[in-house]
Amino acid sequence: MQLGLVLGSVVATEKVIGLEGVRFLVVQPLDKTQRPAGDTLVAADAVSMAGPGELVYFVASREAAEALPVRFVPVDHAIVGIVDDVHLEEE
Amino acid sequence: MKVGRVAGTVVSTINIPLLDDHRLLLCDTQDVNGEASGYTIAVDVVDAGVGDTVLILDEGSSARQILGLNWGAIRAVVVGIVDELVIDGEVRPLG
Numbered sequence: 001m002q003l004g005l006v007l008g009s010v011v012a013t014e015k016v017i018g019l020e021g022v023r024f025l026v027v028q029p030l031d032k033t034q035r036p037a038g039d040t041l042v043a044a045d046a047v048s049m050a051g052p053g054e055l056v057y058f059v060a061s062r063e064a065a066e067a068l069p070v071r072f073v074p075v076d077h078a079i080v081g082i083v084d085d086v087h088l089e090e091e
Numbered sequence: 092m093k094v095g096r097v098a099g100t101v102v103s104t105i106n107i108p109l110l111d112d113h114r115l116l117l118c119d120t121q122d123v124n125g126e127a128s129g130y131t132i133a134v135d136v137v138d139a140g141v142g143d144t145v146l147i148l149d150e151g152s153s154a155r156q157i158l159g160l161n162w163g164a165i166r167a168v169v170v171g172i173v174d175e176l177v178i179d180g181e182v183r184p185l186g
Contacts, residue, residue: 002130047107
């Protein structure tokens with residue numbers, strides 16, 4: 001799982017069967033010190049509560065779909081938690 | 092699997108129910124020279140702590156097997172604490 005910052009949302013009415021009611025958010029992946037790392041991506045919101053400006057963590061690949069109500073759907077990134085705090089050791 | 096080092100912890104209250112009972116460790120992954128090659132947030136099943144060199148599994152079906160699940164959005168799991176790392180006959184310092 002990786003850290004990400006939610007930048008915005010994606011609205012799509014026509015979707016593949018199984019994705020009805022699933023929210024999609026635009027996420028900027030972050031490195032461990034919460035600096036942007038890599039291209040933005042669209043992730044399904046498996047917690048249904050994440051919103052713009054929030055620090056989240058997301059799972060990638062096939063396991064992303066396992067976080068959703070219908071598990072066999074074409075989704076490759078899913079937000080699985082909202083981060084309260086990241087404790088890093090003193091460098 | 093990958094060798095990594097626990098750099099910190101991630102605390103979260105709102106998450107998918109599956110992650111309710113699990114501690115999350117932020118681990119730096121290492122290449123063969125011990126250099127950092129990115130990081131991953133992994134579920135802890137061995138009570139590893141910050142500073143430990145660990146073995147990280149990053150594959151979904153094995154992760155579910157360890158956690159006794161038939162399905163679930165978990166992929167990375169800390170499955171061991173490394174005592175010694177030997178490369179080309181040389182013992183590498185840990186951490």
